[in-house]
Amino acid sequence: METEKKPILEMRGITKRFPGVVANDHVDLELFSGEVLALLGENGAGKSSLMNVLAGLYRPDEGAIFIRGEKVQIDSPRDAMSLGIGMVHQNFMLVDTMTVAENIVLGLKSIKPIPDMRKISARIREISEHYNLQVDPGAYIWQLSVGEQQRVEILKQIYRGAEILILDEPTAVLTPQEAEELNKILHQMTGEGKSAIFITHKMEEVIDFSDWVRVLQLGKLVTVKRTSETNPQELARLMVGRDVLFRIDKTPAEPKEVILELEDVEANDEKGLPALRGLNLRVRRGEIVGIAGVAGNGQRELTEVITGLHKVLGGRIQINGKDMTNSSPLSIIRAGVSHIPSDRIAMGVVGDMSVANNLVMKGYRRTPITHSGLLDPRRILEFARKMIDVFKISTPTPGTHVKFLSGGNIQKTILAREIDSCGGVLIAAYPSRGLDVGATEAVRKEMVKQRDRGSGVLLVSEDLDELLSVADKIVVMFEGQVMGELDSSEADVGMLGLMMAGVHKEKAEKEYSGSNHATGV
Amino acid sequence: MQLVFEKRKSVSRRAIVLVPILSFLVSLILTGFLLLIFNANPFRTFAAMFVGAFGSWSNFTETLVKAIPLMFTGLGVTIAFKLRFWNIGAEGQLTFGGVAAAWVALFWSPFLPDWSLLPMVMLVGMMAGAAWAGIPALLKTQLNVDETLVTLMLNYVAILFAEGLYYGAWRDPEGYGFPGTKQFPEAAWLPRFAGRAHVGLFIAIGIGLVLWVAMNRTKWGFELNMIGKNKKAARCLGVNVKRNIVVALLISGALSGLAGVSEVTAISHRLQQGLSMGYGYTAIIVAWLSQLNPIAGLFVAVLMAGLLVGGDQVQMMMGLPAAMGLVLQGMILFPMLAGSLFTEYRIKRINPKNSRVLPSEGEVSS
Numbered sequence: 037m038e039t040e041k042k043p044i045l046e047m048r049g050i051t052k053r054f055p056g057v058v059a060n061d062h063v064d065l066e067l068f069s070g071e072v073l074a075l076l077g078e079n080g081a082g083k084s085s086l087m088n089v090l091a092g093l094y095r096p097d098e099g100a101i102f103i104r105g106e107k108v109q110i111d112s113p114r115d116a117m118s119l120g121i122g123m124v125h126q127n128f129m130l131v132d133t134m135t136v137a138e139n140i141v142l143g144l145k146s147i148k149p150i151p152d153m154r155k156i157s158a159r160i161r162e163i164s165e166h167y168n169l170q171v172d173p174g175a176y177i178w179q180l181s182v183g184e185q186q187r188v189e190i191l192k193q194i195y196r197g198a199e200i201l202i203l204d205e206p207t208a209v210l211t212p213q214e215a216e217e218l219n220k221i222l223h224q225m226t227g228e229g230k231s232a233i234f235i236t237h238k239m240e241e242v243i244d245f246s247d248w249v250r251v252l253q254l255g256k257l258v259t260v261k262r263t264s265e266t267n268p269q270e271l272a273r274l275m276v277g278r279d280v281l282f283r284i285d286k287t288p289a290e291p292k293e294v295i296l297e298l299e300d301v302e303a304n305d306e307k308g309l310p311a312l313r314g315l316n317l318r319v320r321r322g323e324i325v326g327i328a329g330v331a332g333n334g335q336r337e338l339t340e341v342i343t344g345l346h347k348v349l350g351g352r353i354q355i356n357g358k359d360m361t362n363s364s365p366l367s368i369i370r371a372g373v374s375h376i377p378s379d380r381i382a383m384g385v386v387g388d389m390s391v392a393n394n395l396v397m398k399g400y401r402r403t404p405i406t407h408s409g410l411l412d413p414r415r416i417l418e419f420a421r422k423m424i425d426v427f428k429i430s431t432p433t434p435g436t437h438v439k440f441l442s443g444g445n446i447q448k449t450i451l452a453r454e455i456d457s458c459g460g461v462l463i464a465a466y467p468s469r470g471l472d473v474g475a476t477e478a479v480r481k482e483m484v485k486q487r488d489r490g491s492g493v494l495l496v497s498e499d500l501d502e503l504l505s506v507a508d509k510i511v512v513m514f515e516g517q518v519m520g521e522l523d524s525s526e527a528d529v530g531m532l533g534l535m536m537a538g539v540h541k542e543k544a545e546k547e548y549s550g551s552n553h554a555t556g557v
Numbered sequence: 558m559q560l561v562f563e564k565r566k567s568v569s570r571r572a573i574v575l576v577p578i579l580s581f582l583v584s585l586i587l588t589g590f591l592l593l594i595f596n597a598n599p600f601r602t603f604a605a606m607f608v609g610a611f612g613s614w615s616n617f618t619e620t621l622v623k624a625i626p627l628m629f630t631g632l633g634v635t636i637a638f639k640l641r642f643w644n645i646g647a648e649g650q651l652t653f654g655g656v657a658a659a660w661v662a663l664f665w666s667p668f669l670p671d672w673s674l675l676p677m678v679m680l681v682g683m684m685a686g687a688a689w690a691g692i693p694a695l696l697k698t699q700l701n702v703d704e705t706l707v708t709l710m711l712n713y714v715a716i717l718f719a720e721g722l723y724y725g726a727w728r729d730p731e732g733y734g735f736p737g738t739k740q741f742p743e744a745a746w747l748p749r750f751a752g753r754a755h756v757g758l759f760i761a762i763g764i765g766l767v768l769w770v771a772m773n774r775t776k777w778g779f780e781l782n783m784i785g786k787n788k789k790a791a792r793c794l795g796v797n798v799k800r801n802i803v804v805a806l807l808i809s810g811a812l813s814g815l816a817g818v819s820e821v822t823a824i825s826h827r828l829q830q831g832l833s834m835g836y837g838y839t840a841i842i843v844a845w846l847s848q849l850n851p852i853a854g855l856f857v858a859v860l861m862a863g864l865l866v867g868g869d870q871v872q873m874m875m876g877l878p879a880a881m882g883l884v885l886q887g888m889i890l891f892p893m894l895a896g897s898l899f900t901e902y903r904i905k906r907i908n909p910k911n912s913r914v915l916p917s918e919g920e921v922s923s
Contacts, residue, residue, distance in 0.1 A: 345793060366795035377793055386787040393779075397794045400779050410774045436567050 042105060044069040044231055045090075045121075045200055050099035052085050059085035061255040062099070065233075067200065070226045073233045074246035074263070076275055078472035081252040083235045084126075087202050090233075091123040092116035114145075122193030123202040128185050130177045136160070137173035140192045163194055167221055182332060183214040190221065201225065203234040207241055208469075208498065211330050212533035219245055237275070237473075239268035251275055275473070284477075286484045289508035291320035295372075295492040296342065296461050301351035303337045311337040313516040314351065319492035321460065324483060326507025326524065327496040330536050334516035335496045336378060339465045342494070343375045344368040356460060369398065372459025376450055376467050378496070380443070384450040387439030391431045392420035394438050394449050398457040427452040428478065444475030451482055462486050465496045480506050500529050514538040562898070563905040576896035577846050577857075584888035591884065595877060602871055606882065609870020610863035616870075618752035622824065624862035625754075626651065626816035626836040628761035631843030631854045632768055633812030636805050637690075638844050639772065640785045644806065646693065646708025647813040648837025649715035650686040654814025655821045656719050657685030659738055659828035662745035662821070663727070671744035678745050679818050686814015687807040689715060694806035698799040712837065723828050737829030747823035757819035761855070764812065768851040781805060813837060834865065835883075842886055845893055861886060 047065040051058065059082045067073050075083045088094040090101065092110040101108055103119050110116050116123070130139050137157045141147050157173040164171055169187045177185060186206060193201055201222075207215040222232050222245060236242060242249050243263060251259045251274045259274050296319040305311035311334045319325045329335055340346035342353060344365040353361045355371045363371075377383035385394050396416050399405050405415050420434040429448045431441055438446060447467065454462065464483060468476040483506060487493050497503050503510050503524065510527050512519040512535035520541025522531070534544040589599035610620045630647040637644035661678045669677060689711060696702035722728075722738070729739040749755040772778035783791040784798055792798050816836060821828055839861055846861075847853035868882020 343793070364795075364797070365792060366797065369795040375793060382787070383789050383793045386783050386790050388786040389782065393782075397783065397790075400776055406776055409776075410770075411776065411779060413774075432567065440567055 041068050043067055044104055046102040046105075047086070047090065048100050048102070050086060050089055050096045050101075052082075052089055052094055052096050054085075058255050060089070060096070063252065063255070063257045065250060065257075066260075067231050067233060068248075069199075069231050070229050071231055071247040072222055072226055072245055073231070074242040074249040075233055075235045075252065076237065076239075076242055076249055076271060077252035078237060078275060078474075081275075081472075082255040083252055084204060085255075086252070087123060087204060087233065087235060090116065090121060091202060092121075117196055117198075120197055120199035121202065122196060122198030122200070124186065124189040124193060124204065124206060126204040126208065128189055130185060130188060132176070132178040134177060135173065136171055136175050136177065136180075136188050136191075139177060139188060140173075140195050144196065160191060160195065164191055167191075167194070167224055169221060182209040182330070183211070183217075186210070186218070194225075199230050201230065201232040203232065205235055205237075207236070207238070209330075211536045212500070212529055213537055214330075215241070239271045239275075242271060243268060284480050284484055284505050286506075287488070289323040289487065291323040291508075292490070293321055294318050295321050295356055296494065297352075297354040298338075298342070299352045299354075301341060301353060302349045303334075303341050303346055304349060305334075305337060311516050312341065315513075315516060315518060317494075317511060317518065319461065319494050321490050321492050322487060323508045324487050324493040324495055324506060326503035326510040327494065327513055328498075328500065328503050328510050328532055328536060329513035330498070333513050333536075335465070335513060337516070338513070339375070339378065339463050339494075339496060342368070342461075342463055343373060369457075370459075373461045373463060374398075374454035374458040376447075376454055376462070376464040378465035378469075380447055380450055381439075385438045385446055388437055390435045391424070391429065391438055391441070391449055392416050392434035395420045395423045395434075395453050398453055423449075423452040423456065427482075444471045444478075447471060447475060447479060451479060455482060455486055458486060458491055460491050462491050462493045463496075464493065466498065467495070468497070468499065468502060476502075500532055503532075504529075512536055512541075520544070560904050560906055562902045565901055565903055569900050569903070572896075572900040573848055576899060577848065577893060580846070580889050580892035580896050581860075583892035584885055587888050587891075588881070588885045592877075592881070597875060597877055602875060602877065602881070605871050605874055606864070606867030609874070610867035615752055616866065618754040620859065620862045620866045621754040621758055622752070622862075623834070623836075623865050624859040625757040625761055626820055626833070627839055627843055627858035627861055628765065628855055629757075629816035629819065630813045630836050630840035631847070631858050632761070632765055632851055633686075633690075633809040633816075634840045634844040635847070635849050635851055635854055636768070636772075636781070636812070637809040638785075639781050639849050640802060640805055642694070642697070642802060642806060643705045644690060644693070644708050644809055645705060645841060646690065646711050646810075646837070647816075647840045648833055648835065649708070649712035650689040650810040650813035651817040651820070651833050651837050652712075652715040652719050653689040653817065654682040654686035655817030655828055655832050656715070656722060657814070658682035658745075658818040658821050659722075659727070659741070662741040663738060666742045666745065671742075674742070674744040675747065675822065678822060679815065682818035683811040683814045686817065687811040690806045690810025690813070691803065694803045698802050719828065719832065720830075723830065727828065729827070735829070737825075738827045740827050741822065745822055746826060747819055749823060753824060755819065755823035757815075757823055760815070760819075761858075765851045765855045772851065777801075813840070839865075839886060842890055846889060 043066040045067040049062045049064065050060050051062055052060040063086055077083045085094060089096045092113045092115050095111065101110060108119055110119065131142065137153055137160055140160060141151060141156055160173040169191055171184055171187050171191060206218060210218065226232060234245060246263045249261050249263050249266065249271065250257060251271065253275065298315055298317040300314045300316060301312050302314060303312040327335055337346055341348050344363050348362050352359060355373060358371060360368055360371055381387065396405050396419060399419065400411060405411060405419065417434055424431060424434060427448045429452065430445050438449060467479045471479065483493050483495060495507050504527060507524045510522045510524050512532060514536060515538065519535040531544055534547060535541060539547065585603065592599045592602050609616055611617055630651055634644055634647050658678045661681045665677065666674055692711060693704045693707035696707055697704045724736050727738045729737060747755050747757055772781065780796045780801055783796055784801055788798055820832055843854055843857045843861055847857045864882040864885050868879045871877045871881055872879035
């Protein structure tokens, strides 16, 4: 290969160490112009670290970077930019209260003290038309959907002259249709000689998007393959070093009585705009109901009204037959609701307290842990040891502060606490987001087990694979309303995608049978 | 060779104990240089301070006298800080407590039997301190008003209010123009046991011990800890954050109020100018230096009081400004704040020849 084409970018022997971990261990990377490279790996495999080195955010401990054969030193994002490297981060780096155009030129050295916004906007329009990236330069970021915000990020990098575009898990926040759009944009860019690296842990995307794939495992490069010469199964094996179960083993659901019921629930979001518009939902004991939808369509408010963290403006919520509308979080916990929150660090744990203490953050109210008014440190430790053992939480000691654990083990800590204290309803919001395959499997299995113990589980997820394999029923939400309900054994990605884009089930069925186009799982 | 900070894999317990001690030593060194500017021998000065504070029984009792209000306010501030509620209003809560105590002692005594006067004085004084801390707590929980500003401002309100009383309405007509009220009836005096040292010491120690148990072994303390370290998570886990903040602040203010009560009932026996020597502010240092541990707080209060008394001594004996003690107190905070870095980070030596390292900004990401 190298004889016919010289790589535009080469990384040689990149090593990046963090306290206690080697994030990248002598990793090599080559990128050819006009091609898309997929960087595949589990969480903690070192994908983001490697890209942060390239984008000038981290400095490598060892190794060298060459651009068009010349050795370069990248000490800052500015250096990276001047070398034509632009990165679209997983969490967008946009200022909400500023316009698209302002965000695109923000921080550019070449911008005059009083920028000519009309000229800038015209240039942005030109680029966005060229790449079919429709965004209004005058719109404010807060007005845009997540997909649009991503387009702004890409536009920003192109505007700044990026020849090498790095995308960190770009499809995590997109509908299947939006992801398809992104794929088209990438290919148009590469068609013009630009190149892209994208980070992912989804096999299908590697196949759909890339020309080359590099697989990282625990900081080391395991394989380089031409995408056309591999398949998802092989990639999965290379990524985790073993065959992965894509399907969870579970028996058919045996739904019993309704344990959670929402009737015409209405609520506003934090900005005071309607987020839930007359939502109806039922979860029965012994079933997992999945909530599908693009982020920001009321899922967060849904989980928060059920758990009492968010005010309900209209309608009714019944738990176990009791009206719990606008009850306090504590009385809802007492009514039997457990909650795995969407933001596990901010809402799920107290990072500066020990694993043992975090594990009893619900149990401390009960008698075995507290007796005669005092907490019993021995009982806490005993309980914690048991939980650590049962849920296979990997921690140096039960006394270690939770913030020193990996994301997967933090999630297992939350899971252990919530499942142990669960009284019939488990609300899980994005429970496997950002976890590696091993932890993801553990989390999913626990949810199924909880169902089999007779609880009703509400699973909110943006990962359709997860919904299709774990949930028994899938409810699609769009703009605070239910677009329809599908049996997960009959549902498929294309159909769900249409409903996630706001098409009601009946209409979607017609449209879908008409087009007869399947994306497949 | 190059030195970089490296994040520890767990919080260092050794650092938690060592940092305050080393901070104190560093502050001694820094103050030593300052003393050199004043042409004073640092070693002799520190020795004189130590002797002045702890050198004799009578000096030690004076140190205890100043330690008592520092214990009360220090414990009060500790509770608030545990919640990350920045109550810097202990001074005002102390003052208001003292005012309320004076009110009961001076004006209720005709209507109350002697035995009940002192308990009533203490109760009302604590309630006044609690009310003074309750205002910022309610403003914070109901309207999200910044507590730092409110508590600070309320200090001035309380201090000027007290001044207005002892210069005006409550001024003793037979006091030869001295700004202060009449002396309290003896039934409202808190008994002394050695020199001016009074039983407030045992009350403070008792509260310190109870508070340690409450903070470390009860559901209440567990909830305070959760709220202080992650409010959002506490709320998700069913903790009533607002009520906890208000209750904790009422207790915090009551303790500072008790400091004011003990000052007027045991030391001055009247409300007068110079009720507090900035105890409410020194309490912040007590709380930090004790790392919010109530038992450690008792000892730190004695140490801080020793600096105050020792400072007075060097003024008398060596002609140095008494503020030297305060300077030392203030100097402790800087190394303390800087040193708390070491509980989570350590210094690592690296060889720049084959590696270029930047202190890592975040955790490892994928």
